[in-house]
Amino acid sequence: MDLAQESDSDIDQTSEEAMPSGPMPPQDEIMCSPTATKPSTTPTVTPQAASPSAWSNMLTQDDVNMGSPMSDKSAPPQQLPPPLPSLLSVMHSHSASTTQGNQLPSTSTSTTPASHTIGLLHHTYLDSLNLAVNAEFHFLTCQICQAALAPGEVKHHLTKMHGTQSRYDNHQFKLAISALKVATELPSHITGPRPMVQQLRKGAGDTQALWEVEIAQDEGRSTLHQSLVDSLLKELEPTLQVIQTPLDGRMVSPWLLTTRWHEHMAGKDIKKLCSLVALPKNNDGDIPGLRDAVEAYYEKALSLLDKTGELVLQRLNSPDPMKSGISNTPFHKHLHKTTMKQYILPVVALLAMLIRQEYSGKPFSGSNPRLMELLAVLHIDDPQGRDALDLIHQLLFEVWTTAWTHDGDRDIVDPTERCLALMMLRQDGAFKEPQEVTPVIARFQYCMCLTFLQEIHHHLESDPDSDELEHCMDLENFFVEKRRYTFSHLCSLQHRASSLTYDTMSLPQVWWTDTRTWKSMRFRGKQVDFADICKVFEQTEAKLVQIWEEVILMGQDIRVEYDGIADDLVSKDVGYSFLSDARNPQLTHWDQLLRKFLQEEDIFSHFAMIQENAIVWNRSTLQAWLRSYAELQSLLLLQAQMLSVLGKHVSLLCQYLKTTALTGKDKLIPHALDGITSDILVQDLALARPFAEVAARACFPDKPEVVDLYRNHVFVNYD
Secondary structure, eight states: OOHHHHHHHHHHHHHHHHSOOSOOOOTTSOEEOOOOOOOOSOTTOOOOOOOHHHHHHHHHOOOTTSOOTTTTSOOOOSOOOOOOOOHHHHHHHHHHHHHHHTSOOOHHHHSSOOOOOSSEEOOHHHHHTTEEEETTTOOEEETTTTEEEOGGGHHHHIIIIIOOGGGOOHHHHHHHHHHTTOOSSOOOOOOSOBSSOOEEEOSSSSOEEOEEBOOOOHHHHHHHHHHHHHHHHHHHHHHHSOOSSOSSGGGSOHHHHHHOHHHHHTTSOHHHHHHHTOOOOTTOSSSTTHHHHHHHHHHHHHHTGGGSOHHHHHHHTOSOHHHHOSOSSOOOOOSSHHHHHHHTHHHHHHHHHHHHHHHHTOOSSSOOHHHHHHHHHHHHSOTTSHHHHHHHHHHHHHHHTSOOOOOSSSOOOSHHHHHHHHHTBOTTSOBOOHHHHHHHHHHHHHHHHHHHHHHHHHHHHHOTTSOHHHHHHHHGGGSSSSSSSHHHHHHHHHHHHHHHHHHSOOOOSEEESOTTTOOEEEETTEEEEHHHHHHHHHHHHHHHHHIIIIIISTTOOOOOOOSOOOOOTTOOOTTOOTTTOTTOGGGOOTTHHHHHHHHSHHHHHHHEEEETTEEEEOHHHHHHHHHHHHHHHHHHHHHHHHOOOOSSSOEEEEEOHHHHHHHSOOOEEEEEOOHHHHHHHHHIIIIIHHHHHHHHHHHOTTOHHHHHHHHHOSSOOOO
């Protein structure tokens, strides 16, 4: 007997075994679908949906007029149905079964029947055809159409209804139905209402045997559908996330292709990496006082500039002497003391990162006992004491004088570069643009030169008779380019970032939607209308006039009249300005507003009082006036920056301090002002500024630098 005959005999045998026992019902009774009872916990069985009442009925009632193959089984315990299997896992299982269905099944997988459970029985090959077997009566059902099928109807049904004939394999189909003992014909006598299945089709003709159908409640069906949809969407969330490290180099920016920082961050916790370089606060319980200690360390280094020879400072300011020679400009301080507070932040982040990694037991490039010693000193000693400063110098000097070499993996070995990469990492996993990297590198380089300057003076302290230039030459490899050390690598990154910034054309931020009158546009996707911008400056101008007339002048009708203003831009005389120019006599009476305030009794009593034959200023009211004056200054500055127009009004010459600090040369940028802004600015400098100096001297008697701000700067803030 061949394999086909064997399968046919098996089908006949299983159909006889699957026929229900017991008395046959009358032929004229209404036929009903199989009862959907409680599903088994076997993962290969899909339970049929039913309403809660149907579950209760199925657990308590039997079909007395019809025998069942499962009638000899004990009834399952009364309990709620088990939770549905994961929809995504079922999809994966179905996909795997489809792949297996296209191959010849092995004996162990094709002949082993599934678990016999009330509900639907599954087979890997039948699942690939969207077929299942009714567990009670062992007939085939189409899960898509919810129709019962005889084995001989399956091929025709798949071809006509679903167009899946190409996946049908007669040999595998016979093995599957033999393993599940599928009946050769559909049952003809079923009593009792049954949910889900709609019809039984007998033969290939149009004759249909129908039965009574019990429809599950719509509310239960919608709840089941919604739960499945929610489960699927939840499981799809990880697959829909943005890939942090794309495999295609065309999806990576040129900057990351040259640094390869994104490869180092692949598969790691972004928030945890960002927390490593988070700046510790002064009251930080883990690393207390680190910022103050680093600030004190570099303040000490800056104090050594006055004790260092010019040639040493010139070499410290020459990062590439082989190419550009020794710079004629010596290494120097910044113009403002507050600038150094910003320059030390990368170093603070570097030390914090090293301490956190050492404390966690996973140091980047080997353990260093000085890190734990520094942490102990910060906890129990003065952060600005000598011990803390010495430990900071030893740690930084060791990090910046080590020739870091890669081990062939993706890790960034140099702690300074790793700190730089983590500082450029955003919370969403993206990296900042190259133009945002260059300022941080410049700060690192400036602080490194100061550290090497301290090392030079440490050698001089240990050997006073030695030459500081010789010590500088010994350390030169550590602060010049094209060497194996950190400074050289940072210079290389600086050059690459600068080149990309200068050579890469940025994408447009403005898209004009009105190309006729040019009064509307989209700025980075946001609609902007010129009329709305005009309203902003109209309101700003109205507020500017209101503060000037009602708060600064206190409602007094006082004004400086002028027709033309003489100003000598090239004059270098000490204290010269257009206010002191003899050709502007109307502007030389600096005390006009002060006299007006002192002569008006109401205003005088608001700002001052007479006690013991002396004028005593009311500091609280003067401070309130200075705050309003600072608000006026901010509005004037806004108008000067945003409404620069060419005309016959006042123009400002602004000094670009960054260029002055880097090159030692002044760069002036003209700003032309509109009529109202220029007039209020002249009135302010001629009338209100002298009174502001008097108020500042009365409110801050121990801070002469505050008074100097009101005397020497055009725009002044209060705090």
